[in-house]
Amino acid sequence: MMDDDICIADLGDCPDIYVNGQTETVPRYAVWSWSASRIIETGDDLPGLLKKYRLSGSRIIRCRPVR
Numbered sequence: 001m002m003d004d005d006i007c008i009a010d011l012g013d014c015p016d017i018y019v020n021g022q023t024e025t026v027p028r029y030a031v032w033s034w035s036a037s038r039i040i041e042t043g044d045d046l047p048g049l050l051k052k053y054r055l056s057g058s059r060i061i062r063c064r065p066v067r
Contacts, residue, residue: 004023005035006053008046032061 012028026041029049043049050057 006040006055007032007034007059007061008049008053010046010053010060012063020041 009030009032011026011028011030014028016023016025016062018024023056028044029042029046029053030039031041031049031053032038046060049055050059
């Protein structure tokens with residue numbers, strides 16, 4: 001994948017959710033591939049994700065929390 005194909009969505013502080021009888025923590029960041037039209041990784045370590053995918057802060061999309 002090309003670097004210009006990838007961005008990171010900052011979902012903000014997300015609450016835990018209840019799914020299939022279990023409480024799950026929603027990761028704050030989602031690495032998105034435009035060409036594959038899918039999330040390729042999630043996590044809470046923004047500096048680590050930026051380094052792994054060789055991205056700058058300009059590739060972060062900040063999302064408003066869903067309420």
